[in-house]
Amino acid sequence: MxxxxxxxxxxxxxxxxxxxxxxxxxxxxxxxxxxAFMLLFVYVFGGAIDTGSEPYVDYLLPGILPxxxxxxxxxxxxRLFLDMKSGIFARFQSMPIARSSVLWAHVLTSLxxxxxxxxxxxxxxxxxxxxxxxxxxxxxxxxxxxxxxxxALTWIAxxxxxxxxxxxxxxxxxxxxVFLPFISSAFVPTDTMPGPVRAFAEHQPVTSIVDTIRxxxxxxxxxxxxxxxxxxxxxxxxxxxxFAMVTYRRRISRGSA
Amino acid sequence: MTTxxxxxxxxxxxxxxxxxxxxxxxxxxxxxxxxxxVLRGVDFDVARGxxxxxxxxxxxxxxxxxxxxxxxxxxxxGTASVSGFDVATQAGDVRESISLTGQFAAVDDILTGRExxxxxxxxxxxxxxxGIADDLLDRFALADAATRRVSTYSGGMRRRLDxxxxxxxxxxxxxxxxxxxxxxxxxxxxxxxxxxxLAEHGTTVLLTTQHLDEAEHLADRIAILHRGRIIVDxxxxxxxxxxxxxxxxxxxxxxxxEDVFLALVGDDGTDGDAGTDRxxxxxxxxx
Numbered sequence: 001m002x003x004x005x006x007x008x009x010x011x012x013x014x015x016x017x018x019x020x021x022x023x024x025x026x027x028x029x030x031x032x033x034x035x036a037f038m039l040l041f042v043y044v045f046g047g048a049i050d051t052g053s054e055p056y057v058d059y060l061l062p063g064i065l066p067x068x069x070x071x072x073x074x075x076x077x078x079r080l081f082l083d084m085k086s087g088i089f090a091r092f093q094s095m096p097i098a099r100s101s102v103l104w105a106h107v108l109t110s111l112x113x114x115x116x117x118x119x120x121x122x123x124x125x126x127x128x129x130x131x132x133x134x135x136x137x138x139x140x141x142x143x144x145x146x147x148x149x150x151x152a153l154t155w156i157a158x159x160x161x162x163x164x165x166x167x168x169x170x171x172x173x174x175x176x177x178v179f180l181p182f183i184s185s186a187f188v189p190t191d192t193m194p195g196p197v198r199a200f201a202e203h204q205p206v207t208s209i210v211d212t213i214r215x216x217x218x219x220x221x222x223x224x225x226x227x228x229x230x231x232x233x234x235x236x237x238x239x240x241x242x243f244a245m246v247t248y249r250r251r252i253s254r255g256s257a
Numbered sequence: 258m259t260t261x262x263x264x265x266x267x268x269x270x271x272x273x274x275x276x277x278x279x280x281x282x283x284x285x286x287x288x289x290x291x292x293x294x295v296l297r298g299v300d301f302d303v304a305r306g307x308x309x310x311x312x313x314x315x316x317x318x319x320x321x322x323x324x325x326x327x328x329x330x331x332x333x334x335g336t337a338s339v340s341g342f343d344v345a346t347q348a349g350d351v352r353e354s355i356s357l358t359g360q361f362a363a364v365d366d367i368l369t370g371r372e373x374x375x376x377x378x379x380x381x382x383x384x385x386x387x388g389i390a391d392d393l394l395d396r397f398a399l400a401d402a403a404t405r406r407v408s409t410y411s412g413g414m415r416r417r418l419d420x421x422x423x424x425x426x427x428x429x430x431x432x433x434x435x436x437x438x439x440x441x442x443x444x445x446x447x448x449x450x451x452x453x454x455l456a457e458h459g460t461t462v463l464l465t466t467q468h469l470d471e472a473e474h475l476a477d478r479i480a481i482l483h484r485g486r487i488i489v490d491x492x493x494x495x496x497x498x499x500x501x502x503x504x505x506x507x508x509x510x511x512x513x514x515e516d517v518f519l520a521l522v523g524d525d526g527t528d529g530d531a532g533t534d535r536x537x538x539x540x541x542x543x544x
Contacts, residue, residue, distance in 0.1 A: 018368060091357060091422075094356075095356075
């Protein structure tokens, strides 16, 4: 069975990528909110936010990227939920294929769709005056962190997609994830926040990820932040993957009826 | 009313025979969801190349039986085998020899009809997926709609595509879970025709339905699942024999509304076209 894993995943990946390319509106709706935040913060609130000498858009973009990904993964849950509901998931599971390839195809599709959205958002930021002198290695490191972050959140989306009973339920789980960057260093430096909020902001995963991306793009030394960021991503990934597999097995043994 | 294993396999070309014996063998199958006992000791055999109808009202457990046989669910107790493979311990082999058409047409709305077929052919690791798809599109009168997205298909077309997808790789056993629920009479006849064709080619068909006439029209053998048990199992004649002998009455035969409907719209199954009027002769009693 496992001999077919790569081939089957490839075929199913092709299928769900068609879902993305045939409904490009999902990419647009994924990017609309982050772009709106970017416009709002750069042109409305930004003037009043003191982030030092760098232009505010340079400060903001690293914080907008996690929001983009948190919005994008709700479509992963949505697509998985529809597969469960339409019965095509059961059809695939009753076929002589590597069973886990059905989930992996969704995960890889999520990765592709989110990277597309990130490219769109970075493009808009460039139009708004975002500039970075970062080299290829730094951009590769940023891409790597974003991929890891997307994978971590995608497995959370898999849990939601497998266990939801309504379409709304399948996508609502992402709201707190979209909101999390607001209580971090994404929009404003954390040192202006009152004690407990600041403590939370400085110790939640988004801040270390945002700070790492920001340091990489502004060519600052990343310090220990990158290790904290990677540790968070890997930890979330492992926990989410484990729970997703538990949910998947339970779902399989209970059936979809 | 025990089922015999008398019928020898009527295997056709391309159908693999693992062992001599029933295509499906179910014994003392039990399954509960939390405290609800859905199956309370289900037994039946399905002979190779036959159409077997599992009849029962909503919630009788028909889908549960099908899902256990299709390796989507594990039974709490009892054994079940398909083509001689145990569903619990040889699930991979079972999946090689079956195809499931679930209660709702499990097709991909965003893909075209042809892409759906190619997808399944690829997943079954077959050569020339495109050729297989084109053959089936012709066979199921879907060639004209081949490049249209499935979301634009009618209910009957979706079901035909769904069944066509199940035929890819010519699995020797096919499960059809309420294949005609929600279909109009024309589409229902199309599906019946497809099912008969399957059995003629040697495929074993296990069909669930809550429509008595469907079982009557299609099935070689009928079992009634009631409150988690098979209460009768036999041919139509045997089932009829359970009741006192028929009395002869003369009744003027009025056309049923279905006869009228089919006579008016034509029942040749081509979508959209008025079709030739074949009169009030439906498939009734042709079997």
